[in-house]
Amino acid sequence: MAVIAQISLGVQDCERAGAFWMRALGYVRRPPRWAGDDWIVIEPPPGVAGAPIAMDRSETPIQEQPRIHFDIRADGDLEAEVDRLLMLGAQRVDWPYYPEPNDREPPFVVLADTEGNRFCVQ
Numbered sequence: 001m002a003v004i005a006q007i008s009l010g011v012q013d014c015e016r017a018g019a020f021w022m023r024a025l026g027y028v029r030r031p032p033r034w035a036g037d038d039w040i041v042i043e044p045p046p047g048v049a050g051a052p053i054a055m056d057r058s059e060t061p062i063q064e065q066p067r068i069h070f071d072i073r074a075d076g077d078l079e080a081e082v083d084r085l086l087m088l089g090a091q092r093v094d095w096p097y098y099p100e101p102n103d104r105e106p107p108f109v110v111l112a113d114t115e116g117n118r119f120c121v122q
Contacts, residue, residue: 004051006041010058011115014040017055020114023088024072027053062116065097070119071108082109082121089114 011017018040021027027042030052044050074081086092095110108122 006052006054008054008056009117010060011055011117012058013115014038014055014057017113017115018042020089021053024085066118072119072121074121078107078109078121082111085111085121093118
């Protein structure tokens with residue numbers, strides 16, 4: 001069976017993106033592979049489950065409706081988590097595709113990270 005080794009996120013500024021996602025998720029930066037290595041990979045701290053995220057330098061434009069994105073689960077109050085992420089540098093996205101409120105789907109908010117990559121907070 002295959003498993004996800006890491007998730008690669010296209011960004012223009014690896015340091016800025018890495019700093020945002022480390023604070024947002026409580027991840028830590030993996031040590032460089034060798035001296036001078038500027039490849040940034042962040043991962044859960046020891047003993048915490050989760051997939052590593054690599055910051056891949058990219059010049060491609062941001063997708064308005066990306067095919068793949070992160071879903072972040074808030075621990076408790078959704079609006080408090082959204083406010084925390086906004087304070088870290090995320091921005092609200094004008095998202096016209098929210099479903100009508102119902103009992104089957106939890107509410108979510110679409111944000112963009114410091115690089116403009118969309119993600120959902122549930």
